[in-house]
């Protein structure tokens with residue numbers, strides 16, 4: 379992004395001279411890779427073990443457990459698979475209800491459908507976009523088995539209250555920490571809440587291996603079940619081979635192929651080593667947006683409560699009526715700044731059928747605007763995003779008042 383050309387880089391320039399190239403689009407999200415990732419991947423390719431759950435996968439699991447402070451980490455193919463495996467390990471099935479945070483990527487609700495249980499979507503807090511604990515309590519029925527809380531865009535949910543409620547009602551709690559790597563809540567790391575936590579290493583998350591997922595848990599039985607079911611219900615080929623005997627596995631139960639390849643694990647190890655640096659950049663972006671945008675009347679910027687730290691997977695602003703989020707997003711795109719909606723109000727998605735209303739989530743789905751957030755954003759780009767957003771808001775304001 380840095381051009382070294384002071385004219386092109388000058389963020390306050392209004393009229394680009396014909397000699398200037400049009401500035402590159404400011405991307406909504408982007409991974410941060412460097413030569414270290416290439417070197418680690420090359421080493422795996424040369425090693426001969428490129429399949430899943432090999433030595434590099436084991437190294438990733440140990441490093442992630444150490445980082446989070448969890449007893450077990452199991453590397454899997456993605457976070458959706460991680461959620462599925464956890465629900466299987468907790469023996470959730472037909473006739474069971476699982477309370478799910480409504481405002482989330484539909485992987486959370488889908489995982490409940492995978493085991494033929496019923497997702498019961500519960501509304502979220504207007505400020506943190508995470509589960510509204512009072513509404514969770516009201517949604518518990520005799521069929522409720524557990525709760526899946528989501529760290530919304532990397533902001534942890536109210537885990538003290540959720541853990542107390544789960545204990546009191548005899549429910550399991552799962553943390554969908556897909557976007558939460560590096561987040562904290564009251565000094566505890568994301569990955570430490572409930573029976574197990576599920577992380578994503580998808581390209582749009584804070585650390586990535588392209589696709590990938592991780593389960594963390596302190597529960598030995600859950601860990602053993604998740605591991606077995608991620609590899610056809612048997613011990614992985616690598617650990618069998620490492621024992622040096624000829625063991626022919628017996629297939630006693632159905633299992634899935636949800637392994638993370640060692641090629642991806644190599645990427646993830648290097649990314650994990652960068653986590654603190656990447657988080658610091660994202661926090662700085664959020665702080666800068668606050669300086670640049672907090673006085674725009676129609677926009678409400680995200681706030682993270684003092685007892686937690688977000689991983690800032692996305693940066694979403696709330697657009698007040700009469701301005702329309704969709705028009706603003708399109709206007710920004712035309713101005714060379716990628717923008718999008720936030721995430722989904724699950725209860726409105728046809729795949730789940732008619733479900734009780736979650737008005738806060740429905741409003742966030744309609745009114746949240748995601749603007750660029752990643753660790754490679756340059757100061758000039760942030761100025762540009764702010765300028766274009768201000769101008770797009772001003773144009774919409776004029777249009778709606780006309």
Ligand SMILES: *Cc1c(COP(=O)(O)O)cnc(C)c1O
Pocket residue numbers: 455456457458459482483485486528529554556557577578579580590591
């Ligand atoms: C991205 C995401 C998922 C899905 O993760 P995958 O690794 O793509 O399966 C699940 N839940 C939330 C909240 C997410 O943001």
